[in-house]
Structure formats: C-alpha cells, structure tokens
Amino acid sequence: MxxxxxxxxxxxxxxxxxxxxxxxxxxxEAIRGRGGPGDEHSFVEERKAWEQELASGGWTGLGWxxxxxxxxxxxxxxVIFNEEYARAGGPGRMGHIGETLMGPTLIAFGTDLQREHYxxxxxxxxxxxxxxxxxxxxxxxxxxxxxxxxxxxxxxxxYISGQKVWTSLAHESEYCFVIARTDPTSVGHKGLGVFxxxxxxxxxxxxxxxQLTGTSEFNEVFFDDAVCSADDIVGEPGDGWxxxxxxxxxERGVSTLGQQMLFQNELDEIIRIARANGAARNPALRQRIAxxxxxxxxxxxNSMRMLSGGGDDGSLQKEAMIYKLYWATWHRNLGKLAMxxxxxxxxxxxxxxxxxxxxxxxxxFTRADTIYGGTNQIQRNIIAERALGMPREPRG
Amino acid sequence: MEFRFTExxxxxxxxAQAFLxxxxxxxxxxxxxxxxxxxxxxLWKRISEDMMWPALxxxxxxxxMGLGYVELAAMQEQMGRYLLCSPFLATVxxxxxTLLVAGSESQKQRYLPEVVAGKTATLAFMGPGxxxxxxxxxxxxxxxxxxxxxxxEYRYVTDGHSAELLLVAARAPGTSGEAGISLFVLPAETExxxxxxxxxxxxxxxxxxxxxxxxxxxxxxxxxxxANAWPALAKVLDLATIAVAAEQVGVAQxxxxxxxxYTSERVQFGRTIASYQAIKHKAADMMLxxxxxxxxxxxxxxxxxxALAGNPRGAELAEAASIAKAYCSDAAxxxxxxxxxxxxxxxxxxxxxxxxxxxxxKSTETLLGNAAWHRDRLARQLxxxxxx
Numbered sequence: 180m181x182x183x184x185x186x187x188x189x190x191x192x193x194x195x196x197x198x199x200x201x202x203x204x205x206x207x208e209a210i211r212g213r214g215g216p217g218d219e220h221s222f223v224e225e226r227k228a229w230e231q232e233l234a235s236g237g238w239t240g241l242g243w244x245x246x247x248x249x250x251x252x253x254x255x256x257x258v259i260f261n262e263e264y265a266r267a268g269g270p271g272r273m274g275h276i277g278e279t280l281m282g283p284t285l286i287a288f289g290t291d292l293q294r295e296h297y298x299x300x301x302x303x304x305x306x307x308x309x310x311x312x313x314x315x316x317x318x319x320x321x322x323x324x325x326x327x328x329x330x331x332x333x334x335x336x337x338y339i340s341g342q343k344v345w346t347s348l349a350h351e352s353e354y355c356f357v358i359a360r361t362d363p364t365s366v367g368h369k370g371l372g373v374f375x376x377x378x379x380x381x382x383x384x385x386x387x388x389x390q391l392t393g394t395s396e397f398n399e400v401f402f403d404d405a406v407c408s409a410d411d412i413v414g415e416p417g418d419g420w421x422x423x424x425x426x427x428x429x430e431r432g433v434s435t436l437g438q439q440m441l442f443q444n445e446l447d448e449i450i451r452i453a454r455a456n457g458a459a460r461n462p463a464l465r466q467r468i469a470x471x472x473x474x475x476x477x478x479x480x481n482s483m484r485m486l487s488g489g490g491d492d493g494s495l496q497k498e499a500m501i502y503k504l505y506w507a508t509w510h511r512n513l514g515k516l517a518m519x520x521x522x523x524x525x526x527x528x529x530x531x532x533x534x535x536x537x538x539x540x541x542x543x544f545t546r547a548d549t550i551y552g553g554t555n556q557i558q559r560n561i562i563a564e565r566a567l568g569m570p571r572e573p574r575g
Numbered sequence: 576m577e578f579r580f581t582e583x584x585x586x587x588x589x590x591a592q593a594f595l596x597x598x599x600x601x602x603x604x605x606x607x608x609x610x611x612x613x614x615x616x617x618l619w620k621r622i623s624e625d626m627m628w629p630a631l632x633x634x635x636x637x638x639x640m641g642l643g644y645v646e647l648a649a650m651q652e653q654m655g656r657y658l659l660c661s662p663f664l665a666t667v668x669x670x671x672x673t674l675l676v677a678g679s680e681s682q683k684q685r686y687l688p689e690v691v692a693g694k695t696a697t698l699a700f701m702g703p704g705x706x707x708x709x710x711x712x713x714x715x716x717x718x719x720x721x722x723x724x725x726x727x728e729y730r731y732v733t734d735g736h737s738a739e740l741l742l743v744a745a746r747a748p749g750t751s752g753e754a755g756i757s758l759f760v761l762p763a764e765t766e767x768x769x770x771x772x773x774x775x776x777x778x779x780x781x782x783x784x785x786x787x788x789x790x791x792x793x794x795x796x797x798x799x800x801x802a803n804a805w806p807a808l809a810k811v812l813d814l815a816t817i818a819v820a821a822e823q824v825g826v827a828q829x830x831x832x833x834x835x836x837y838t839s840e841r842v843q844f845g846r847t848i849a850s851y852q853a854i855k856h857k858a859a860d861m862m863l864x865x866x867x868x869x870x871x872x873x874x875x876x877x878x879x880x881x882a883l884a885g886n887p888r889g890a891e892l893a894e895a896a897s898i899a900k901a902y903c904s905d906a907a908x909x910x911x912x913x914x915x916x917x918x919x920x921x922x923x924x925x926x927x928x929x930x931x932x933x934x935x936x937k938s939t940e941t942l943l944g945n946a947a948w949h950r951d952r953l954a955r956q957l958x959x960x961x962x963x
Contacts, residue, residue, distance in 0.1 A: 180578060180579060180581065180876075180877055181576075182578065182874070182877045182878075255576055450957055454958060466947060466950050468954060468957060469951070469953040469957060470901075472953060473950065473953065476898050480873065480874040481866070483870075484869075484873070486576045486578070487576045487577055487578040488579065498870060500862075501862065501863040501866050501867065504859070504863055505867060556852075558859070559852075559855065560859075562859035562862055563859045564855070567835050567858055567859070567862060569835065569838075569839065569855050570846075570847065570849055570850035570855075572852070
C-alpha cells in the first residue's frame, strides 16, 4: 500500500502546473475560480475562449485514446490534471459534458462517421454539449422518459418531440444528446434511443429555470419535431438505455481530487472567517470545523482507494459506490457550517435585488448536491441493493 | 496509484480472518469474557507461537517478522470483527510500540524477543479521572542513587492485571503537562506493584488499576531520556490509537454484516424486513461509514509506517491518528447502535452478538480519546495554529 503517485505522474503534474501558470493569466485572469456549480452563468464567453486555449495546449480530450485525437492519458494523469487545474483556480469547464460524457460515448458506441463529425469540435473546445436525460416525469425514474423519436422514411430524418428538464448549459450548447423513445409502445428501459441533436433549429426551445439562488444554470428544453439525421442515433433504436447508461460509467473518479480541491478552498475560507470573527472560539463550531476537515481528508483517502482499483472482477468497488452519497452530504453540511460561522452576517447579501456572496451561494446551491446525479435516497437504494445484496425495490 | 493492499497483505488479512473465524467464535468470546484474565491462555499461545502475531511489526533483528503497520491494521481490523479476546492490543499496540519508539538498543534486544516468544505486556500512563493527554501522567518518579523510585496510581490500564511486563509513564514531582515525563520498563511482579482488575461494561477487553508504592527500579529501567519522554509517549499513543481504530473498522463492518444477515431472514408483513427502504437506507448509511472509516484507517496505517521508519511524512502521524480515531469511533458506535435497532427485540438480548459489538464500540471510543477529544485536537491545529 503506497501513498503517492509515481515519479512519472509527478513529472506530469509539474507539466500541468507550469502550463496553467503560464496560460491562466492575462486575458483569462478574470475567470480564475469562476463558473462551476452555482456559478455556471458567469463569464460564459470568456470560458468558451478558455476552452480553446486549453485545446491549443493539448489539455482537452485528455483521457481519449490518441487515435481519436485525445492525449491517451492514464487515469492517474487525468486525476492529477483535474487536481492541478482546481489548484490553479481553473474556471468551471464549459466543455465538461462533451469531453467526459459525449466523447467517450461516441468512442465506445458511435460510428466512424459520428466520431469524425463530432469529436474534433469537442476536442477543439469549439462545440459544446448538453445532456437531455431528465424529464418532468423521469427524474430518479429515468427510464420513464416520454420524449419520442419518430423516423420519417421520406426525409430520412428523426423527429423528436417532448420535454427535457434540469439541462445544464442548454442555452450555451451547440448540441444535446437526447434519450428518447423510439418505440412508442414501449415502457421502461426498452425501446429507447440516444440522439445527437443540434440546438439551433426551430424545433428546440430553451427556457431557463430560475433557482433559489436567483441565477439560472438549469433549463427546460422543449423539442417540437426537432430533427436530426438518420446518422445521428448512437447505436440502434432500442439501444438507448445501454448507450445512455454507459455514459455514466465513464466518470471513474478522475474529477474527484479536483472537486476536493475546490471543497478545500471553501473550507479554508470558512476557517479564515472563523479565525477573524471569533467563531473559532465557539466550542461547538470548533467541533464542526474539525469534523468538516476530517470528512474532506477521508474523501481524499477514499478517492485514493477508488483510483487504486482493487476488485478483480471489474465491478464497482464499495468505496466508489459510497462516493456520491458521501461527498454530497459532506458538501451540503459545509454550506450550513459556513452560515453558522458567519453568524448574523450570513443574512446580509452583497447587493439587491439578490446578489449572493460565495458562501451564501454555497449554502443554497449545495441543497442541489444531494438531489442531482442520483438523490441520496436513490444512492442508498443502489448501495443497499448492489453492494449489500438487499432486495430490489419493486418497479412499476 | 497503489493505495491498496498488496497480494501479500491480502493474504495476511485472509489468513487472520480464517483463523479468527475458527477460534474466536461467539462461544469462545463468551467463554473468555467472563473470566478475570479475559482471554484463553491456550489460544494466546497459538496466536503467539503458531501465528506469530505479536512478532508482526517487530524488526527481524529482534526476532520479529519485520512487517509494517498496514499489515498490523489489516489484522487488527479482523480482531475487531471477531471480537477477539486477547492481550494483543496491550502487548503490541501499546507495549511493543513503546519499546520500538523509546527503547534503547539493549532494551529492544532484551524485551522484544520475549514478546515474540509470547510474553504479554502493556502500557500504563493514565491517572484516575484523566484524559489521554500529557496531564494524564500523574504517577511520579524520583531519582535515587541506584535508580528510580515510583509512586502513584494508574487506572484504565488495558490488561494491566494480567500483563507480564509493564511499560509505565511517570513524571518528576512538581511538573505538569508535557514536562518532566519519563518512561520505564519493569516486570509486573516487581515489589511495590499492586494490581487490581477493574470489571468493565465491555467484558471482551479488560482493564486494571495499578498501585505503585515505592517501586524501586534500576537505572536500566529508564526508556529514552529522563524527564523528556513526552514526544516519545505521544508518538506511542498515536500509534496505539491507529491500532484501536483498526478494531473499530472491524466492529463497524461486522455490525453491518450481521444486521444485513438478520434483516434478510426476519419476515414481517409477509416479506423480509431487509426489503423495506427504512432498513435498506439505514444499512447503506452504515456501509458508507464502514468504508469511509476503512479509508481513514488505511491512510493512518501508511503514515504510521512512515513515522516508525523516521520518514518526513511521519510528521502527519498525530493528524492521521486523530482523523482515523474520530471517524472510526463514530462509525463503530453508529453501526453498532443501528445494528441493535435493526435487530429489533433480539438486539437487546444477551444471546445475540450485536450487543457485544455495541459495548466494544463504546469501550474503544473511550480508549485513547473519544471522537470529540480528537476533533478538539484537530481544531487546535486548524484554528489556533498549534501543531498537534
């Protein structure tokens, strides 16, 4: 059992840090630390330009195989990149969904034509993607999607109709990958397809959802006979569940240490405030600050276990299965801690009508952490059923 | 990244697990825990002679196996899981670490091979009513022409009534805090030492009080530097803390496993109660804690190896120990407490084992600083700029 990355990986770390130090400056100084959950609405054009800067340095498509224009970086190197990126204050990635979800999906399930058509735009940081999964009646029960895809033999096009919701960055994206029902008589996991749909067309309408923070990073997306070509279905009609869920398996923890670096910055800020305003002398808050520190350190140790693999059968390991429930709950608690450390000042916002400071945004937006990407309740079902072998929930 | 067990470490863990499943059965635990000694001497003989467990992290030059703290933690986790009644923690976690950290070359050569051969030992440092910081050391030593004279009372001494060799801390009269502390080694049968078993709520681990009345020791009984042993003792306590945390991981895991097994058999309203979300979600929360506790433990064990080897990362020892002990204490208690609840009525009977884990969870939480104590220690580092 070893604590450290190897020398080669540490050399890669130096290379990343050097590049970021030399490029995340000048015109990009303003976007340092901006974007990301709760701040996705900020500096969108500048962050798109930054994606191209990253691409020019060869830092996009990091984990993609070289044959597809990627860098072929190992899991460790991807982790290190994300960690250094966060350490340097790299802005929230506009290209995140394309690079980590769409690209790997096309590499795994797409046709050569699809790869040639879509991968270069993602790699270049010029084409952005959003994810059309959730619907008003398909949240935790994702297989209950109602959006339909109909193939028209005459025009040789797919026509897509329905509504998606909670679509991050839909208004800033060129494309959406949409899971829709290809067989209108089907229910559940069967009869679905995944489609590559251009956003700039008459059949697509994006409506922002104002959140409790007063900002909007999620949207509703309405498809009303939106079209895509016969070539724009990934896999075959009916393969949608396999392809769509395959996407979710690509994460593999590469962003965990980067995410934790951002958490560390937040905790450090809370500690700074506690020392300055006297909250650090409150015994109850001291306990909670220490608990937050312990929780974050263990999050890292847990990620180190995840990254070290373990299960010979390739199944998801237990430490990986708890990760979402663990970090989401920790982060939500951190938001509450931030307010309690701020005390009376926690209520006073930066400006009318509703401009929140960073910790207020943290407090409010972390309530989403335990909901999106599988609620805490769904996570507990998954853990109980898949890791502990307890009986599965009945499904209607 | 290789933050996982090597094949050899997995083998050590699996061997320990298989052995304990055979020898530390619920009947064996119950048989041992009602005795004053608290363990089966024949089993200890097997553990020390056949399995060579006390030799585990003793260097080869003293007859040990020369393995590390990761292996120790892996095994101690299994001992917690099977509630092994034995003087292993006292002998290895407390006494061997004291000898390794503070002993002179000749002391190591003299005492460590005895431990390898099966001699039991423990560390006494806490006075009555104390917490496990430097102020806990209340017994005193005075220097005499031939050596030292020790007086005072020790309490909460793990297996103190049965250990054959004693490592003890005492302070120079009139000193307080970290100043004036010395460490000594002596046979338990030394004149002036009176030992008294203290019956405990957790019967699977024994405690004792030691009364020192003008205990006269040779100069050779001193470990390390006279009146300046706190840094060594602090390091020993951190190492022992990690060993206790390892047991807690085992307790947390077994509380979960037995609860899943029980709820998967218990039928109410026509279905196993494991099929209810109220039960499943509690079990999921327990698994989260068991796995996070394990991550904390493995990290602390790696840091313990660095500290024992004198490497720079060993400087993290106190922090890693506090992180592990704070989290593992809460995890073991949470899981054992939930375990009783998930067992329902039978959870509060003597017949079912979950109550034994509930008691071990609490006794290990109290031992060497509970979660709040370790969080407070970390808070001083985070908020007051102290090094812990």
